[in-house]
Amino acid sequence: xxxxxxxxxxxxxxxxxxxxxxxxxPFTGITIFFLSWELYVRISGVRxxxxxxxxxxxxxxxxxxxxxxxxxxxxxQEAFWGFWLAFIAAMVVATVMAHSRFMERATMPVIVLIQSxxxxxxxxxxxxxxxxxxxxxxxxxxxxxWIPFVANALTGLRSIDAETHELLRSVNASRWEVYWxxxxxxxxxxxxxxxxxCIGLALVGAVVGEFFNSQEGLGNAARVAQSRLLVDxxxxxxxxxxxxxxxxxxxxxxxxxxxxxxxxxxxVI
Amino acid sequence: xxxxxEPAICFDSVSKWFRRKGQITHALADVSLDIAxxxxxxxxxxxxxxxxxxxxxxxxxxxxxxxxxxxxxESAGEARRRKHYSFVPQHPALLPWRTVKENxxxxxxxxxxxxxxxxxxxxxxxxxxxxxLGPFVDSFPSELSGGMQQRVSIARAFALGAPVMLLDEPFxxxxxxxxxxxxxxxLDLWSRTGSTAVFVTHSIPEAVALSDRVVVLGNRPGHIRTxxxxxxxxxxxxxxxxxxxxxxxxxxxxxxxxxxxDSV
Numbered sequence: 293x294x295x296x297x298x299x300x301x302x303x304x305x306x307x308x309x310x311x312x313x314x315x316x317x318p319f320t321g322i323t324i325f326f327l328s329w330e331l332y333v334r335i336s337g338v339r340x341x342x343x344x345x346x347x348x349x350x351x352x353x354x355x356x357x358x359x360x361x362x363x364x365x366x367x368x369q370e371a372f373w374g375f376w377l378a379f380i381a382a383m384v385v386a387t388v389m390a391h392s393r394f395m396e397r398a399t400m401p402v403i404v405l406i407q408s409x410x411x412x413x414x415x416x417x418x419x420x421x422x423x424x425x426x427x428x429x430x431x432x433x434x435x436x437x438w439i440p441f442v443a444n445a446l447t448g449l450r451s452i453d454a455e456t457h458e459l460l461r462s463v464n465a466s467r468w469e470v471y472w473x474x475x476x477x478x479x480x481x482x483x484x485x486x487x488x489x490c491i492g493l494a495l496v497g498a499v500v501g502e503f504f505n506s507q508e509g510l511g512n513a514a515r516v517a518q519s520r521l522l523v524d525x526x527x528x529x530x531x532x533x534x535x536x537x538x539x540x541x542x543x544x545x546x547x548x549x550x551x552x553x554x555x556x557x558x559x560v561i
Numbered sequence: 562x563x564x565x566x567e568p569a570i571c572f573d574s575v576s577k578w579f580r581r582k583g584q585i586t587h588a589l590a591d592v593s594l595d596i597a598x599x600x601x602x603x604x605x606x607x608x609x610x611x612x613x614x615x616x617x618x619x620x621x622x623x624x625x626x627x628x629x630x631x632x633x634x635e636s637a638g639e640a641r642r643r644k645h646y647s648f649v650p651q652h653p654a655l656l657p658w659r660t661v662k663e664n665x666x667x668x669x670x671x672x673x674x675x676x677x678x679x680x681x682x683x684x685x686x687x688x689x690x691x692x693x694l695g696p697f698v699d700s701f702p703s704e705l706s707g708g709m710q711q712r713v714s715i716a717r718a719f720a721l722g723a724p725v726m727l728l729d730e731p732f733x734x735x736x737x738x739x740x741x742x743x744x745x746x747x748l749d750l751w752s753r754t755g756s757t758a759v760f761v762t763h764s765i766p767e768a769v770a771l772s773d774r775v776v777v778l779g780n781r782p783g784h785i786r787t788x789x790x791x792x793x794x795x796x797x798x799x800x801x802x803x804x805x806x807x808x809x810x811x812x813x814x815x816x817x818x819x820x821x822x823d824s825v
Contacts, residue, residue, distance in 0.1 A: 462648035473671070477656070477658045
């Protein structure tokens with residue numbers, strides 16, 4: 293006896309090809325980008341001072357691992373601590389604001405003030421306060437990253453479902469329980485999308501801080517390279533900074549996958 | 562101490578006003594109603610008649626403006642602090658980051674000081690199996706249909722097992738076929754508990770099929786028009802909806818509601 297025809301789904305011949313294409317898709321864009329760059333420089337004969345070959349830059353980075361590791365680590369640490377400082381400060385402020393309309397109204401103008409001030413102009417102030425320590429860079433990184441964090445944290449903590457809140461109230465759940473069991477998990481997707489932006493912003497903050505006054509870090513390496521026309525080192529710093537940013541986003545995405553398994557942004561298709 | 566014939570829920574000339582953007586709405590006017598322990602009472606009426614307001618007054622979720630609401634002799638707020646309510650909201654209101662079984666355990670884990678932890682974990686699992694959610698205990702709510710999500714919401718209420726059940730149009734977002742199933746599932750679970758149930762609905766057959774009494778409300782301001790006694794035998798199965806008695810009761814409630822509309 294053969295099974296009736298409708299008992300098996302029709303074959304999907306292109307399935308394998310499709311999943312293969314999906315797997316390599318992220319790399320194709322990058323590859324095309326660098327290949328076009330390489331080809332353009334080789335064909336047009338543009339001076340290396342204007343635009344070096346990406347392969348030359350890469351070779352320079354690989355040949356000077358100690359230099360880039362040391363400076364990269366400095367910049368990464370400044371951005372890292374700035375990022376977490378921004379996160380903690382934003383959670384504290386957003387928590388207070390989410391629990392009191394008065395505090396929200398009182399705090400909002402300060403946030404707008406910080407948001408509208410070009411933060412880079414504060415770096416000299418931080419230098420006055422903290423001198424040659426990592427703190428001016430960490431604070432700059434934190435201020436750059438703070439605004440998206442506080443805005444998204446406030447939205448996340450506030451926008452809980454009214455009926456779910458009422459359900460928790462029906463058993464007289466405390467404010468702390470509502471906060472911990474409902475507001476915080478609800479705001480996780482908002483915090484992750486803020487974190488994506490803030491990784492880049494914290495790196496910008498750290499580099500800007502280093503431009504002003506620093507003896508180390510990739511921002512400093514780039515500044516020195518520019519003044520001495522060390523094109524490879526200038527672009528090498530750019531490459532390593534980009535690498536730090538991308539690697540951080542990849543780590544963040546992995547954490548998001550684990551923590552937000554329940555969220556619609558993680559669903560397949 | 563609670564006297565034997567003390568009502569489980571007592572509305573004593575309760576009035577309620579809402580102030581919103583300078584406008585004052587008279588939501589309930591001088592409502593008195595006694596609900597006996599273990600009784601299933603439905604509140605039905607046009608939109609804005611105050612039936613949801615009554616439910617929230619019972620639950621101590623909003624304060625009474627005049628009069629008094631007592632739950633087994635104590636205030637609604639006190640009953641809430643002691644976790645005397647199993648609440649089934651209109652939408653499932655599940656926590657999307659918790660699996661089905663974690664959602665069912667939620668109410669027991671909150672407000673631990675009240676000492677009402679609900680039924681044990683294995684009894685919760687048995688309950689989920691009973692109502693056909695066995696294969697889904699480890700699923701997230703987003704993986705379930707609307708009907709299954711509402712099932713979880715009902716299971717969550719029974720897992721707490723409080724003496725008073727508050728149901729706020731729990732089936733209104735479901736399709737007709739799912740609704741029919743849910744009604745008798747709810748009745749079956751409720752009949753095992755002996756809890757007092759207050760059920761808000763828009764559906765006349767639903768109110769009749771479930772209740773011991775149907776309280777028909779009128780609006781502007783909300784008041785009790787009439788109370789229809791439903792003397793259908795328990796336990797009830799879906800076939801009671803074919804009986805003549807059922808149809809007579811449905812038409813009683815309908816004409817009481819109509820009288821309310823005509824007087825507006």
